[in-house]
Amino acid sequence: MSMQTGLATSTTQLRTYAPATDVSVAAPAPRLEIARATPVTAHRNPRTEPGPIRLVIIALAIAFLSIFVVLPLVVVFASAFSKGVVAYFAALAEPEALAAIKLTLLVAAISVTLNLVFGVVAAWAISKFEFTGKTFLITLIDLPFSVSPVISGLVFVLLFGAQGYFGPWLQAHNVHILFAVPGIALATIFVTFPFVARALIPLMQEQGTQEEEAAISLGASGLQTFFRVTLPNIKWGLLYGVLLCNARAMGEFGAVSVVSGHIRGETNTMPLLVEILYNEYQFVASFAIASLLAMLALITLVAKTILERRLDEAEVPDGD
Amino acid sequence: MAIEVKNIVKRFGSFAALDNVDLKVADGELLALLGPSGSGKTTLLRIIAGLDWPDSGEVAIDGENALSRGASERQVGFVFQHYALFRHMTVFENVAFGLRVQPRAIRKDEATIRARVKNLLDLVQLDWLANRYPSQLSGGQRQRIALARALAIEPRILLLDEPFGALDAKVRKELRQWLRSLHNEIHVTSIFVTHDQEEALEVANRVVVMDKGKIEQIGSPGDVYDNPATAFVHGFIGESIVLPVDVAGDAVRLDGRPLNIPALGAASGAAKLFVRRHDMAVGPAGTGALEGAIRHVRSFGPIQRAEVALSGSEGKTVIEIDAPRDRELQAGEIVSLQPRRYRIFAAQ
Numbered sequence: 300m301s302m303q304t305g306l307a308t309s310t311t312q313l314r315t316y317a318p319a320t321d322v323s324v325a326a327p328a329p330r331l332e333i334a335r336a337t338p339v340t341a342h343r344n345p346r347t348e349p350g351p352i353r354l355v356i357i358a359l360a361i362a363f364l365s366i367f368v369v370l371p372l373v374v375v376f377a378s379a380f381s382k383g384v385v386a387y388f389a390a391l392a393e394p395e396a397l398a399a400i401k402l403t404l405l406v407a408a409i410s411v412t413l414n415l416v417f418g419v420v421a422a423w424a425i426s427k428f429e430f431t432g433k434t435f436l437i438t439l440i441d442l443p444f445s446v447s448p449v450i451s452g453l454v455f456v457l458l459f460g461a462q463g464y465f466g467p468w469l470q471a472h473n474v475h476i477l478f479a480v481p482g483i484a485l486a487t488i489f490v491t492f493p494f495v496a497r498a499l500i501p502l503m504q505e506q507g508t509q510e511e512e513a514a515i516s517l518g519a520s521g522l523q524t525f526f527r528v529t530l531p532n533i534k535w536g537l538l539y540g541v542l543l544c545n546a547r548a549m550g551e552f553g554a555v556s557v558v559s560g561h562i563r564g565e566t567n568t569m570p571l572l573v574e575i576l577y578n579e580y581q582f583v584a585s586f587a588i589a590s591l592l593a594m595l596a597l598i599t600l601v602a603k604t605i606l607e608r609r610l611d612e613a614e615v616p617d618g619d
Numbered sequence: 620m621a622i623e624v625k626n627i628v629k630r631f632g633s634f635a636a637l638d639n640v641d642l643k644v645a646d647g648e649l650l651a652l653l654g655p656s657g658s659g660k661t662t663l664l665r666i667i668a669g670l671d672w673p674d675s676g677e678v679a680i681d682g683e684n685a686l687s688r689g690a691s692e693r694q695v696g697f698v699f700q701h702y703a704l705f706r707h708m709t710v711f712e713n714v715a716f717g718l719r720v721q722p723r724a725i726r727k728d729e730a731t732i733r734a735r736v737k738n739l740l741d742l743v744q745l746d747w748l749a750n751r752y753p754s755q756l757s758g759g760q761r762q763r764i765a766l767a768r769a770l771a772i773e774p775r776i777l778l779l780d781e782p783f784g785a786l787d788a789k790v791r792k793e794l795r796q797w798l799r800s801l802h803n804e805i806h807v808t809s810i811f812v813t814h815d816q817e818e819a820l821e822v823a824n825r826v827v828v829m830d831k832g833k834i835e836q837i838g839s840p841g842d843v844y845d846n847p848a849t850a851f852v853h854g855f856i857g858e859s860i861v862l863p864v865d866v867a868g869d870a871v872r873l874d875g876r877p878l879n880i881p882a883l884g885a886a887s888g889a890a891k892l893f894v895r896r897h898d899m900a901v902g903p904a905g906t907g908a909l910e911g912a913i914r915h916v917r918s919f920g921p922i923q924r925a926e927v928a929l930s931g932s933e934g935k936t937v938i939e940i941d942a943p944r945d946r947e948l949q950a951g952e953i954v955s956l957q958p959r960r961y962r963i964f965a966a967q
Contacts, residue, residue, distance in 0.1 A: 509703035512670050513765075515690045516697040517717035517772055527720070531707040 375593050378586035390584035391591070398564045399572040399588065405480065406555075406568060407548040410487040414544050418495025419537070423529075425496075426503035427511070440496050443489055451489050452557025455482055478560030483568065486554040491544045498540030499533055502610075506532055535609040542606065546599040550592055620681040620775040620808050621646045622667060627676035629662055629832075636662040637673065638832040644776075644810060649802045651823035652812045655855070659832040660812045664778050667810070668697045680775060696774030696807075700781040702761040704753035710764050711749040714739055717772035739767040742801070759790040763797075770805070779811035783818065795822050816856045820844065828852050850964035853893040860899065860938045862892040866963060874931055878908045885963035894958045896941040897922070901948065907955030911938075916948050923948055927956065 576585035622644040652660040665671035669690030740746040820840040847853035911927040
């Protein structure tokens with residue numbers, strides 16, 4: 300190809316690309332490739348795949364999500380209602396089911412409340428102060444995420460079990476932790492600890508300490524500063540963390556299974572009861588409880604989306 | 620209110636941010652703390668405000684020990700470089716904050732608070748922004764709101780940490796003049812920190828020049844410019860020509876050649892000669908202390924700036940001088956240079 304055609308092509312290229320800088324064109328403005336003299340028709344956004352490939356990729360993603368996420372969800376509800384609405388509500392009204400629901404709500408209430416407090420304290424310490432061992436603390440907060448929940452449960456058996464470190468003492472004083480509500484709550488707290496702290500740390504780090512300093516110099520007390528400045532600034536992040544924490548607390552199976560002891564009507568949470576009923580071939584009852592958990596997941600998902608939007612708005616950079 | 624700072628020492632690890640600093644600020648003054656970054660000026664300001672604590676030393680506000688009180692009890696207005704406005708509150712609520720958090724016993728009623736906030740917004744000429752949020756304001760507007768917020772608590776002293784540092788040049792200039800006239804109006808003792816010499820000289824009554832945790836000089840803007848006390852101040856404020864010289868008795872030598880200027884009492888030994896660019900008189904060859912060849916001339920406004928390669932240095936020492944445009948200089952011309960005013964400081 301001669302120099303001349305090369306030049307001619309690049310001028311055309313310039314002209315064809317000109318509208319791409321317009322904001323209304325969704326694709327990012329491509330770089331001008333003056334040196335490459337290829338036919339005009341072949342010019343396209345270098346980041347866009349050809350049509351057929353694009354379709355295949357999108358189809359794959361949808362197919363995968365349908366098979367692995369949507370289908371199971373549909374199956375849960377279909378099985379729950381397979382013997383009709385009456386059977387569904389009858390299954391939920393069983394004393395055992397009601398006890399499981401109550402226990403789950405209780406454990407979630409305890410662990411979310413405590414983790415709300417611990418999470419704010421940990422995030423506060425990490426984001427607002429400098430101290431030795433800070434990195435270690437951040438790593439430690441992530442530990443419950445990286446350890447298998449079964450091991451989390453076993454830790455408590457090791458501590459409070461009959462053969463555990465504190466077991467004999469607890470037995471002597473008639474304190475029940477394992478195979479009782481305290482044990483289940485402890486295991487749940489351990490597993491769900493990271494959620495609130497994780498949601499807050501980046502947010503609080505980004506916001507820094509200047510607004511707090513301003514509040515204090517204006518005469519606000521520590522409590523006033525927290526409730527009037529810090530809390531409003533982190534409220535959406537806090538809600539986000541609480542939401543995820545709650546979802547996990549209600550749905551936790553592994554850790555709770557180890558410490559619960561599966562005492563019917565007493566120490567079975569909803570996820571544990573689902574398994575027991577399933578193993579006893581009570582499919583409608585099992586899936587009825589499961590459908591409640593699935594609904595919790597759906598509500599969480601919607602709330603999470605709304606909160607994420609709020610968070611984005613709250614994080615509008617404070618620049619000029 | 621007067622401020623007195625005595626023997627303040629502050630270390631961050633092994634780094635001495637403040638090294639035995641003493642400072643007295645008179646009632647109603649507008650004082651600038653001027654220095655390069657890391658000179659300790661912001662640390663000093665934060666210690667006076669109670670946002671940082673010294674390792675040792677004393678701070679007194681109006682004769683009263685300030686270190687026994689926390690920041691919230693000092694009644695000190697503080698303005699931050701990045702405004703630090705409460706992002707979830709309207710402009711009005713930002714300004715009202717200091718009044719709303721007062722202890723119940725002395726808190727004003729709602730009508731009084733509203734009236735006071737309105738007055739302050741009028742004072743900073745932004746009453747029309749009362750219902751906006753900080754993210755909807757420009758940088759200059761934000762800083763004026765931050766100032767109104769700090770003034771709401773009727774501060775005994777006002778401290779401003781690089782108040783114009785985050786603004787663009789034009790807004791910065793406007794706000795400087797505005798701060799000056801505001802201070803003339805309300806007369807609260809104010810200290811502002813800046814690394815911009817022009818800002819310090821233009822706004823302050825007195826300038827405190829700091830470097831490496833120590834105060835180098837305290838004086839009026841004219842004083843620190845015309846009579847710099849140390850080599851650092853001479854180099855930091857205004858543009859200076861610096862030449863390495865030797866002092867022996869009253870004789871000054873550059874590269875072994877005598878300069879025929881008195882040593883002005885400088886100690887014998889290695890020293891540095893400081894001359895302002897415009898204090899170097901240009902004359903015909905053979906008439907001045909120094910001689911050199913003009914390499915390049917640029918003219919703008921009332922001056923012409925010439926690069927001169929000094930003779931006897933094999934063209935290695937090149938200085939820039941500002942000459943009036945009464946006689947156009949030519950590149951290649953050999954001229955003599957005579958310092959009209961200069962200072963000699965012993966080399967460290």
